[in-house]
Amino acid sequence: MVKSFQGVREAPIKKSNQPLLVSDHMSTNLVTFHPEDSIDHVIIVMTRKRISGAPVVDGDGNLVGMISEGDCLKEIVKGQYTNTPKFPGTVQDHMTREVITMSPDISIFDAADQFLTMRIRRFPVVKDGVLVGQISVSDIIRAMPKLKASTW
Template sequence: MFRSIKVRDYMNREAVTLSPETHLFQAIDILLTNRLCSAPVVDASGSLVGVLSESDCLRGILSGAYFEESCGTVRSLMSEVVETIDADADILKVAEHFVTHRRRRLPVTEQGRLVGQISRRDLLRVLKNYNDHGAPRR
């Protein structure tokens, strides 16, 4: 029953993203303003190239303070290995990933391009709607 529900139907298409060229403190401001603990990093073509986390930001600040230099850009601090989920994956695959890897959200991709994000909260909303109404609603 849940295998017919696809990630693309419930993902957030308005993901807050960062550019690799964004200065660290500008990126921190974006994270704080949007109450995020991390954000996907996309290049000019929309391809997902990394993710910047709070820990990456702290590492950059500490490194900059220690070596008395500029903290740099997102590119120099982001994690380039990013766990993603395909837009056509079913909701159960996302649930398994969240339980196994203890992530809060996953970038959603199609052919390497970021098309949105899905969170544990999005998933819970789908499952609750299904329970309440017999079929998921957006």
């Protein structure tokens, strides 16, 4: 009787073809504003689109800030004191300039960790300074049921 022994072999590493990156789950059809836009315009658009904030980009698509409902409230309060129903202040006057961004090339698990650590509900996704999308907590949650347990 002849026995053959080939020795210990490592199983080949199977590359997952599952979408595990931020770029696979981010939103790319974004509402954006420009620094020169009026707060009045922002309020109208955010109300129509049912969003609570949006990225602010320059003419080249570079992210320069974020504008939120809270930022718009500053102009509304200012309007109350001047008794004006319109809000002529500009986005650049009220936007957040120090924006924390995310790379499209990080895993959704690392993104989930950032959401928990930073307590932010959405991150603009930037590549080489240019806004390419936005990822939210909801995007991460929607991705989880689609993943197979074998890729974790």
